[in-house]
Amino acid sequence: MEDNKFSETHRAVYYEGDKSGRVTMAMLINMIILVSTDQSDHLGLTEKHLSDLGFGWVITQYLIDVERIPHIDEKLTLTTEAVSYNRFFCYRDFWVHDEEGNECARVHAVLVLMDHETRKMVRVLPEVIEPFGAEYTRRIERLENPVGISDEDTVDFKKSYDVRFFDIDPNQHVNNSRYFDWLLDSLTEEFLMSHNLKHMNIKYEKEIHYGHKIDSIVVIKNEGLLTHHQIKIGDDVYCEADCEWTER
Amino acid sequence: MEDNKFSETHRAVYYEGDKSGRVTMAMLINMIILVSTDQSDHLGLTEKHLSDLGFGWVITQYLIDVERIPHIDEKLTLTTEAVSYNRFFCYRDFWVHDEEGNECARVHAVLVLMDHETRKMVRVLPEVIEPFGAEYTRRIERLENPVGISDEDTVDFKKSYDVRFFDIDPNQHVNNSRYFDWLLDSLTEEFLMSHNLKHMNIKYEKEIHYGHKIDSIVVIKNEGLLTHHQIKIGDDVYCEADCEWTER
Numbered sequence: 001m002e003d004n005k006f007s008e009t010h011r012a013v014y015y016e017g018d019k020s021g022r023v024t025m026a027m028l029i030n031m032i033i034l035v036s037t038d039q040s041d042h043l044g045l046t047e048k049h050l051s052d053l054g055f056g057w058v059i060t061q062y063l064i065d066v067e068r069i070p071h072i073d074e075k076l077t078l079t080t081e082a083v084s085y086n087r088f089f090c091y092r093d094f095w096v097h098d099e100e101g102n103e104c105a106r107v108h109a110v111l112v113l114m115d116h117e118t119r120k121m122v123r124v125l126p127e128v129i130e131p132f133g134a135e136y137t138r139r140i141e142r143l144e145n146p147v148g149i150s151d152e153d154t155v156d157f158k159k160s161y162d163v164r165f166f167d168i169d170p171n172q173h174v175n176n177s178r179y180f181d182w183l184l185d186s187l188t189e190e191f192l193m194s195h196n197l198k199h200m201n202i203k204y205e206k207e208i209h210y211g212h213k214i215d216s217i218v219v220i221k222n223e224g225l226l227t228h229h230q231i232k233i234g235d236d237v238y239c240e241a242d243c244e245w246t247e248r
Numbered sequence: 249m250e251d252n253k254f255s256e257t258h259r260a261v262y263y264e265g266d267k268s269g270r271v272t273m274a275m276l277i278n279m280i281i282l283v284s285t286d287q288s289d290h291l292g293l294t295e296k297h298l299s300d301l302g303f304g305w306v307i308t309q310y311l312i313d314v315e316r317i318p319h320i321d322e323k324l325t326l327t328t329e330a331v332s333y334n335r336f337f338c339y340r341d342f343w344v345h346d347e348e349g350n351e352c353a354r355v356h357a358v359l360v361l362m363d364h365e366t367r368k369m370v371r372v373l374p375e376v377i378e379p380f381g382a383e384y385t386r387r388i389e390r391l392e393n394p395v396g397i398s399d400e401d402t403v404d405f406k407k408s409y410d411v412r413f414f415d416i417d418p419n420q421h422v423n424n425s426r427y428f429d430w431l432l433d434s435l436t437e438e439f440l441m442s443h444n445l446k447h448m449n450i451k452y453e454k455e456i457h458y459g460h461k462i463d464s465i466v467v468i469k470n471e472g473l474l475t476h477h478q479i480k481i482g483d484d485v486y487c488e489a490d491c492e493w494t495e496r
Contacts (some may be wrong), residue, residue: 014281014419017417034263166432168266171262
């Protein structure tokens, strides 16, 4: 079977780390998007090329497994592979390895192709995905949705965030790593310094724009080892996530 | 004369850019601090070593001149030199060059040594600065202070920001680049997309901590070519800055 993986090395620098010196989830996500962008550029399928066709890739879901969050100053290997696609979805995997070759994290991502004009999902064009070696499949993955938060839940924390000018990245969207800062910052410093994220399921529901004011809401369960998150504007849910934690 | 400059290359990646694809000021500052940290590590004078002695460097002022803000995907050369020191201050210069060797930005920084216990400035210890090749001088630079904002000024914009968990960096402080996001985000998208920063004078007055809620206040003068900024908590000024702009 052909190996369609694409890898590059990346030094985690101090401004990619949090107070504990560990790489932040936001920066981990930024890094994996970097390697997939570099793969696209390598194949001549740049964002600009896609944008000129009137389209852009949009991530709708990440399933993240963390073995060990890397520290700053580690030399990491970032790897990605566009594994398969069907009519509407593309499935891409990512791996982050440390210098000894140990897996630090792996991420499974679901992407759709969006029409820039209508802002709606369109059928995946084979010509923009097949060069990556992704195989066509009729199977649509049935991935679990985040549990979310119901009216019966008692909200543990709620914080509001204004979307800033610098949250918008060169692709003209709120950089999807920013959601991780909003989702996790709503937990306390004490919680974040005493827990390690093991698994995260995050689903993006609606586009957030510059100037929006969002609420990040958390319900803590299972004695702090499970957290349910929502990002809302008013009563509308823009993003949901579940996180599984271990004590540090 | 001995050359005490230290340089490294850095690829500006997409998550270091704003909507226009230009490197953000916050990331430019992060990059120059990275090269000075690497110089310290290179000389065996790590942050940890200094911290074990009970001290840390704190930046009190930056004078920034921008020729051209680099774009993402440019391969930059970051250079730094600890130029001189006196009893209380250390003066360090930074340069950012593009691949053709053109100067994109230069920064003059004033640093003090802080006692971790008392959180107060102490006399500069020759042994932590001389290995950088900095020369002792009795001269204290008389740098202009930012003009600031007076009661007579009409405030054009005011936005509030909560200091987040992820604003704290591995050195246990609010990363000093975050101030740039707070200062500049308070301007409008329209302003930021139609102006280029040419010069900035920023002075840090007091330490900001996790959990603080700060106000970022702007007065626009000279038909938008000059902006005066303050970061305040209540009536107390924590940071002041002046920015000079050209139209894009």
